[in-house]
Amino acid sequence: MKLHAQIIALFLGLNAALLTGGCASQNKPLTPEQVMAAPDARLRSIILTKIELLNAPIDDAARYLTQQSKEADPEKVGVVITYRHFGVGDAFTRVNVKMEHATVMQALEEVCRQSRCGYLVEKHRVVVLSEEYLKSLQPRKRFFSSPRL
Numbered sequence: 001m002k003l004h005a006q007i008i009a010l011f012l013g014l015n016a017a018l019l020t021g022g023c024a025s026q027n028k029p030l031t032p033e034q035v036m037a038a039p040d041a042r043l044r045s046i047i048l049t050k051i052e053l054l055n056a057p058i059d060d061a062a063r064y065l066t067q068q069s070k071e072a073d074p075e076k077v078g079v080v081i082t083y084r085h086f087g088v089g090d091a092f093t094r095v096n097v098k099m100e101h102a103t104v105m106q107a108l109e110e111v112c113r114q115s116r117c118g119y120l121v122e123k124h125r126v127v128v129l130s131e132e133y134l135k136s137l138q139p140r141k142r143f144f145s146s147p148r149l
Helices: 002-012 032-037 039-045 058-072 104-115 131-136
Strands: 049-055 082-083 094-103 117-121 124-128 141-145
Touching: 039 094, 039 104, 039 117, 049 058, 049 104, 058 082, 058 094, 058 104, 094 104, 104 117, 104 124, 117 131, 124 131
Parallel strands: 082 124
Antiparallel strands: 049 094, 117 124, 117 141
16 A cells, blocks of 8 residues: 555655654555545645735735635645745735646746745645745755746
């Protein structure tokens, strides 16, 4: 069963430890329902029909994507996306995103690209953080950073 969990992890791009409930010594893999409930899977699977953010602060963009993901999710769970800023300049960054038929992940990556941020996928939410903060995290943390312009 452990090999089966690793294959699913490779297919979905998830951390194998996440599939075993975050404990490497645990032999029982999560069910497919538990795997699909993870924020990683929801980011990739929920499709937003229309995204329109005009001159929006990052925290508003995060709240908007959370609300839109809940509306688009058949189970009405969505993805909880929060923004944590550490500097004065972060609060004034604004984004302009117009997309149609995009996944939550595609919209989030565009927000991060424009704001020079990245995001950290946690157990029950996704946190948008400055790239400087993400670089300071220990290597064991899993994160995605936006590409440079």
